[in-house]
Amino acid sequence: MERVCARDAAAFEALYDAYHRLVYGLALRVLSDPSAAEDVTQAVFLKVWDSPTLFRGGNFGAWIARVARNRAFDVLRSRAAHGEEEFPDSIPVDDALEETAIAHLDGDRVRDALARLPPEQREPIELGFFGGVTHQEIARRFGLPLGTVKTRIRTGLRRLKNALEGAVTV
Amino acid sequence: MISHDEMLNGVAAYALGVLPPHEAADVVKHLRNCEACRQEYRAMQSAVTAVAYSAESCADATMGAAVVSPLLKARVMKHVRESAARAARPRVWPAYALAAACLALAIVTGMLDLSLNDRLNRERAQVTEQEQTIADFMAPDAHRRPFAGGEVLMHGQRLYLAMPHMPMPPPGKVYQAWTLAKGAKTVTPSKTFMPSGKGMTIVPLPEAATTLAAVAVSVEPEGGSQLPTTKPIAMVTL
Numbered sequence: 001m002e003r004v005c006a007r008d009a010a011a012f013e014a015l016y017d018a019y020h021r022l023v024y025g026l027a028l029r030v031l032s033d034p035s036a037a038e039d040v041t042q043a044v045f046l047k048v049w050d051s052p053t054l055f056r057g058g059n060f061g062a063w064i065a066r067v068a069r070n071r072a073f074d075v076l077r078s079r080a081a082h083g084e085e086e087f088p089d090s091i092p093v094d095d096a097l098e099e100t101a102i103a104h105l106d107g108d109r110v111r112d113a114l115a116r117l118p119p120e121q122r123e124p125i126e127l128g129f130f131g132g133v134t135h136q137e138i139a140r141r142f143g144l145p146l147g148t149v150k151t152r153i154r155t156g157l158r159r160l161k162n163a164l165e166g167a168v169t170v
Numbered sequence: 171m172i173s174h175d176e177m178l179n180g181v182a183a184y185a186l187g188v189l190p191p192h193e194a195a196d197v198v199k200h201l202r203n204c205e206a207c208r209q210e211y212r213a214m215q216s217a218v219t220a221v222a223y224s225a226e227s228c229a230d231a232t233m234g235a236a237v238v239s240p241l242l243k244a245r246v247m248k249h250v251r252e253s254a255a256r257a258a259r260p261r262v263w264p265a266y267a268l269a270a271a272c273l274a275l276a277i278v279t280g281m282l283d284l285s286l287n288d289r290l291n292r293e294r295a296q297v298t299e300q301e302q303t304i305a306d307f308m309a310p311d312a313h314r315r316p317f318a319g320g321e322v323l324m325h326g327q328r329l330y331l332a333m334p335h336m337p338m339p340p341p342g343k344v345y346q347a348w349t350l351a352k353g354a355k356t357v358t359p360s361k362t363f364m365p366s367g368k369g370m371t372i373v374p375l376p377e378a379a380t381t382l383a384a385v386a387v388s389v390e391p392e393g394g395s396q397l398p399t400t401k402p403i404a405m406v407t408l
Contacts, residue, residue: 007257009250016243024238025227038242045246049253050318053407062215065222069187074401105219107226114224128188129221135188147179154182157217164220 001060005052012049019061020045023068025107029130030072040075044068061105073132105164113163121156124149174206181207185214186221253318303372306330317404320371322385324408329379331387331404332372336365339389346394348402349377350384357386362394382408 003011020041027040044067048055055063114122124138133141139149172180177200183189184197201208227237306312306325315322320333331347339345347360358377365371375385386402 007254009247009254012250013247016246020238020243021227022223022225024242025225026222028227029225038239041238042242042246046249049246049250051405051407053315054405056407059219061223062219065219069222105223107223110220110224110226114221125186125221128183128186129218130225133188134190135183136190138188147176150176150179150183153186153188154179154214157182157186157214157221160220161213161217164217 001052001055004049012045015048015060016045019064021107022061022065026065026068027072030069030132031075036075037072040068040071044071047071069129076132110164113160116163117156117159121152121159124152125156125160128153177204177207178210181210182214185211185218187218257316299374302328303330303374307332315406315408317406319404322406322408324379327378327380329375329377329382329385330372331375331385332370333365333404334370336371338365342392343389344392344394345387345403346390346398347373347375348386348388348398349375349382350386351381352383354383357384357398359394359396360385362390362392379408384408 001015004015023044024037024041027044028034028037031037031040044064047067048064054067114126117125124142127133127138127141128135135146135149135153138144139146142149144152177197180189180193180197181201184194189197201211306328307323307330309325312323312325315324319336320331323330323332336345344362344364346362348357349360350357360375360377361373363371363373384405384407386398386405388398388400388402390399
């Protein structure tokens, strides 16, 4: 990223090559619209180029996934509000960037680990992350108490992390 | 009073991004003071990143999987290469250029109706302000943060937006600057302004540069807004 900050187009191209499938796939999963997902992908990478200092260190994949998800939900909200858009919540705040302990993630490996979660843990996680709904909405859709939903989310995330790290699952 | 275990469940929901704002604020407040929950948050963040990767598209179109069009990369890289080429050109801030331009320099000062005396006083103040502005832009220790369409310049506590070739906003609209104070989570409205119409638009912002984390500009209705109503045209981290 230092080279991108120094306006190095080749360094940016390497970033694009490494992360565009993550950004596009995430946007496509949220929007279910290939054309809109491409628009989001373009917007996210141009934002990285135009404002590289928004990234303040840590795991770049985690950060750009967050930016892509926020951008995709901006598109959903703007569709719902007929063009009224909220101020992007990707302005960095002190607690917004965290180093991830999981290295070398790839889609196939994660999909496999996610598929091995019990459905009662996997489904709330996927609905919350890709559906952009609150835990109350998840509880309503599954007919579960709020506390149960939060417990299942936490247990599922912990189990997923352990599986990807090769540890014994909880 | 919720138990610590319930708070840990809340931390997981926060990491996944499914808490409504008021509950998220409670978790953030707790995280500031609880190392155990911060560790849990980092662990949950890792898992949430993994969930994001589960959507990663395939490298090829086998099995009918969605793939990213190579034309997309071509569009992105065209913008990037053109932008990099512009950045590689010599800066247009040499002393002689600024000195020649200062007569035409229009410092945007907001939109106030002024009496004649006010105008005279204001003109004197503007001269002083222009001299200060030129000194700030010439200062070797000034810090610049470029963005598409201009740059933010900081010198000491003083802060400026500088934008060449800024188009006029649509009728009934103005540009409005926004600032994000360090540690703040919401932006604060700053100055409204119109382009100078003389090439370079320079907007001195009243906020102290060292107190801010970011500056943004959006198009707003005349009179400005309390919160942005449109996507910012510029957003710069300081």
